[in-house]
Amino acid sequence: MAQYSKIMIAVDLSEDSAEVATKASAIAGGDTSGLHLIHVIEPLSFAYGGDIPMDFSGIQDEIHQQATQQLxxxxxxxxxxAERQHIVLGRPEVEIHNAAxxxxxxxxxVGSHGRYGLALLMGSTANGVLHGATCDVLxxxxxxHD
Structure with missing residues (x-):
């Protein structure tokens, strides 16, 4: 197994994130000095595609503030x-690649729910990170786990 010195842990801050961080820490041999965390906030305008003529900036700021506290x-x-914790706004796979x-x-x-079929075709963050990464991805x- 390759020795990894800088590990980017992509978390969505769900309860599954602890499992992802624990696995990364184990790979690092318990040495957290090379671990970095990233959480990507997708802009609300991505979800609604500009179809709703509304100013989401206040809501987006609140989401960012809560995510910062959680991270x-x-x-x-x-x-x-804190200096190795990163919160960015954008598309998760793009921002995770950039930060890495x-x-x-x-x-x-990165965590994966093991989607298949239509759910996989619709895209997942883990799949997006895997394709286009310039380093190893776990x-x-x-x-x-059914």
Whole structure:
């Protein structure tokens, strides 16, 4: 197994995120000095495609503020300091690739729900991260394992 010195952990801040972080920490041998966290917030305009003539900026700011608080608590619980916690706005697969390149990560760890069929065709973050990554990617199976 390759030795990884900089590991980007992509989390959605759901309860499954702890499983992803635990796996990344195990790969790092318990040494958290090379671990980075990233959480990507998708703009509300992506979800609604501009179909609703509404100003989402206040709601988007609230989402960002809550995500920052959650990521800070999550990072502290896993021994990852604030300077290695990243919150960005955009498409998850694009922003995870960008952040991994920026820190020169040699591994991205992301959770995967093991979707198949139509759900996979509709796209998943893990699938998007896998395709186009310039480093190794580990998709950790989370959620229901049926």
């Amino acid at each position: 800070t608590a999550f990072g502290n619980a896993h021994g990852i300091p 390149q920026e820190i020169d990560a040699d591994l991205i760890v 998709a950790v199976r989370v959620g229901d």
